[in-house]
Amino acid sequence: MKAKNYKRTTCRLCESDNVELAVPLEPIPLTEKYLMEDQLNEECHLYAIDLYMCRECGHVQIFDCIDPNVLWDDFTFRSGQAQVIVDHLHDVAEKTFQKYKIKSSALAVDVGSNDGTLLQGFKKQGMNVLGVDPAETIAKEAIEAGVPTIIDFLTLDLAKDIVQKNGKANVVCCFNAFAHSDQLNDLARSIEGLLAPDGIFVFEVQYLVDIIDGLVLGAVIHEHLSHHSVKPMQQFLERNGMELISVERNHFQGGSFIGVAQLKGGPREIEKNVPEYINYEVQRGFDQPELIRKFSDRLISLREEMADLIKKWHEEGATIAGYGAARSGPTLTAQFKFGKDISFIVDDHPQKVNRYSPGDKIKVLPTKELYSRMPKYTIILAWVHAKKIIIDNMEYLKNGGHFVLCCPEVKVIDIQNWEEELKELSAKEEILCLAKN
Numbered sequence: 001m002k003a004k005n006y007k008r009t010t011c012r013l014c015e016s017d018n019v020e021l022a023v024p025l026e027p028i029p030l031t032e033k034y035l036m037e038d039q040l041n042e043e044c045h046l047y048a049i050d051l052y053m054c055r056e057c058g059h060v061q062i063f064d065c066i067d068p069n070v071l072w073d074d075f076t077f078r079s080g081q082a083q084v085i086v087d088h089l090h091d092v093a094e095k096t097f098q099k100y101k102i103k104s105s106a107l108a109v110d111v112g113s114n115d116g117t118l119l120q121g122f123k124k125q126g127m128n129v130l131g132v133d134p135a136e137t138i139a140k141e142a143i144e145a146g147v148p149t150i151i152d153f154l155t156l157d158l159a160k161d162i163v164q165k166n167g168k169a170n171v172v173c174c175f176n177a178f179a180h181s182d183q184l185n186d187l188a189r190s191i192e193g194l195l196a197p198d199g200i201f202v203f204e205v206q207y208l209v210d211i212i213d214g215l216v217l218g219a220v221i222h223e224h225l226s227h228h229s230v231k232p233m234q235q236f237l238e239r240n241g242m243e244l245i246s247v248e249r250n251h252f253q254g255g256s257f258i259g260v261a262q263l264k265g266g267p268r269e270i271e272k273n274v275p276e277y278i279n280y281e282v283q284r285g286f287d288q289p290e291l292i293r294k295f296s297d298r299l300i301s302l303r304e305e306m307a308d309l310i311k312k313w314h315e316e317g318a319t320i321a322g323y324g325a326a327r328s329g330p331t332l333t334a335q336f337k338f339g340k341d342i343s344f345i346v347d348d349h350p351q352k353v354n355r356y357s358p359g360d361k362i363k364v365l366p367t368k369e370l371y372s373r374m375p376k377y378t379i380i381l382a383w384v385h386a387k388k389i390i391i392d393n394m395e396y397l398k399n400g401g402h403f404v405l406c407c408p409e410v411k412v413i414d415i416q417n418w419e420e421e422l423k424e425l426s427a428k429e430e431i432l433c434l435a436k437n
């Protein structure tokens, strides 16, 4: 069934129509919709995912929007499912609480609160917490785990209602959900309405600079309507009654930044990292489409490099598998056009095993099949977990298997070179950590 969709024509942040196509990409299926056996004969629709840039404010975004009810109805991601995410979010809660001297009885509201993991962190600091999330199943799990959650999208009316019942919030969070809304101005105004005069708005978004530099193709999916950078974000917050007071970069999800804002004229000083990041982006040209266009050129050359390798592997008679049935998988296979070359994907996620990838309809098998079938080459589709996948599957390399990374460079990893390659992957993460202020 074709999902309801629409195409916007103006910038999501500043509403200018001075926008241009910066990166044309291959259309992709809805990447979270892994298919059951009985859906295999249904026609699979592909939807445009081209990246546009606003000439006015520099915001990079997709214009092709899918009905959020369809996109999110069987959302399977839970923050609490990976310890590294739990640690990260609890660390953010603790540091925010201490740095901004928040009172322990104050209210923290999380927009897009998922399973309540971030709010559990604020709860540990003694704060009152309230989640807002439209994903019913996951929100109910949060409620059961002791995090009160309103099952809905945040709107101006809902914000007013929350303030009436709970008072204003001293902390409002929006972690990795600020890229999900097509109505960002409404969302920002709702957040502004929730904030107490000395309150702070803390958000985390994937960083455009890292997406472009690292060619993080997995980030280019319909759930991510926006690819944020500091300069357009600062102007956007300003137009919605807030000011950005701090920016901190981290290597979460291939590279993100955490921004902190307060109401305009609020009590806190603007840290020097805000103008520093804006200058950095301008100097490198991240506010111009010319730089973003290089993303296409690099993708085309990587695609050709992969196609040559795959041709050679087919000539050897080798089997090629994929590792990871995440959302990033179908977008990677679509952009690299190697879906037809992959015999099967391995992943242990209970909602993915024995299903088929959308688009290419590649069967997902449990990870133990990597050992019983021993494909000679396994392309890592879950790019952000590459290091863990390699470390956890040393036996596969010892038995003669190869892991293949296709972004941001093509790498074929075997038992001879894995240590060196892992060091390089770690070094990249460290560079991003050093970039933290």
Ligand SMILES: [Zn+2]
Residues within 6 Å of the ligand: 011, 012, 013, 014, 015, 016, 054, 055, 056, 057, 058, 059
């Ligand atoms: Zn704009």
